[in-house]
Amino acid sequence: MALLSVNNLSISFGGLKAVSDLNLSLEQGDLAGLIGPNGAGKTTAFNMLTGVYLPTSGDILLDGKSLVGLKPYQINHRGVARTFQNIRLFSDLTVIDNLKIAYHSHAKYGLLGAIARLPGFYSGEKEMHDKSMELLKIFKLDNKAEGLAKNLPYGEQSVLKLPGPWPLSPGSAIR
Numbered sequence: 019m020a021l022l023s024v025n026n027l028s029i030s031f032g033g034l035k036a037v038s039d040l041n042l043s044l045e046q047g048d049l050a051g052l053i054g055p056n057g058a059g060k061t062t063a064f065n066m067l068t069g070v071y072l073p074t075s076g077d078i079l080l081d082g083k084s085l086v087g088l089k090p091y092q093i094n095h096r097g098v099a100r101t102f103q104n105i106r107l108f109s110d111l112t113v114i115d116n117l118k119i120a121y122h123s124h125a126k127y128g129l130l131g132a133i134a135r136l137p138g139f140y141s142g143e144k145e146m147h148d149k150s151m152e153l154l155k156i157f158k159l160d161n162k163a164e165g166l167a168k169n170l171p172y173g174e175q176s177v178l179k180l181p182g183p184w185p186l187s188p189g190s191a192i193r
Contacts, residue, residue, distance in 0.1 A: 022080055024067070024076070027075075028040070070090055080096055109167050117150035118150050150163075
């Protein structure tokens with residue numbers, strides 16, 4: 019079974035059919051591109067995959083479970099996210115802090131735990147730090163973890179802006 023399976027995905031806006039019967043199947047580790055001229059529906063397709071738009075018909079399956087009807091944050095929690103061409107980093111924060119921010123939606127402690135600095139807060143922060151360092155090592159940015167994001171060259175900033183949450187192991191989610 020495919021990791022991501024898109025079956026007959028369509029969406030209409032009024033009388034305009036923006037995407038018609040899109041089919042796509044991706045296995046673990048696949049790398050794919052979606053190309054076409056302006057107005058072909060590429061962005062609309064990504065908006066359906068990430069829950070921004072609700073398809074008129076069809077289904078999107080991740081590990082055999084439908085994503086259709088889920089909110090974008092719920093889809094993101096399942097490991098499907100998108101990124102944009104423009105780079106928007108927290109430029110005055112460190113490289114590692116930019117990554118940790120993406121993990122906070124998965125923190126295993128709540129507001130009270132953070133304010134009171136309960137044990138779960140410290141273990142959660144350590145887990146976020148460790149995951150962030152793993153990812154920085156993969157992209158050979160671990161030696162720049164404590165530097166400010168604004169001081170990275172443009173190419174490295176574009177790597178850093180990839181959406182979170184990142185998987186525990188490389189390739190276990192679709193980006």
